[in-house]
Amino acid sequence: MMKVTQHLWFEKDMEEALRFYTGLVSGSAIESITTIPAETPSGPAGSVKIASFTLGDQRYMAIEAGPLDPFNHSFSIMVECDDQAEIDRLWSALEKGGTVEQCGWVRDRWGLCWQIAPKRLGELMSDPDPAVAKRVTEQMLKMVKLDIAPLEAAARG
Incomplete structure (x- = not known):
């Protein structure tokens, strides 16, 4: 390989x-x-x-x-987190000296782009019910740092 x-x-x-x-x-x-x-x-x-x-x-x-x-959005590092505490820890560290952006994106102080996302987001957006995926996507688009609880609530309707 x-x-x-x-x-x-x-x-x-x-x-x-x-x-x-x-x-x-x-x-x-x-x-x-x-x-x-x-x-x-x-x-x-x-x-x-x-x-x-x-x-x-x-x-x-x-x-x-x-x-x-310079680094730009055409390359980013995505970290899938198991829980909100991990999202919060990574987000807090990366945003120091950097800039935050919509939908879980943060650019660190060296300019490298990161996506900090809950593993659960991919599962919810892949729900076989298109209405669930739509509600979750719409909720995610309103966020800067991603928050699992509102995403789960959106999935439930």
Whole structure:
């Protein structure tokens, strides 16, 4: 089987970001951080760092190599949470220095987009009764940080 790894480009502060992310998501770890000793197209010797890490069950690579393209919504990290306490914990940590957006999206202080969602949301939106899925979707669209109780109430009608 092929190995697939997401890759993130940081302008600066990659190590700080990775320590934050791996401390936030259970089952995560930084595997390596390497400083490139040679000159690269992105800068002089010692100015570029490469890291490998996991977030939960996903593999990532990261590079700190100065400005390139900023993170945007076309790539986000989605974390499915089992309960509201976990949603609240992640949301609170990610919004510090970042910005919050509708429907469970938050952009952290490094500009990376996250979707913090209850696992239950996918189940409710996949209900075989289209009326249930519609009510849940309409409720979700009214929210910034997702809240399980109103989603469940919307499902019940």
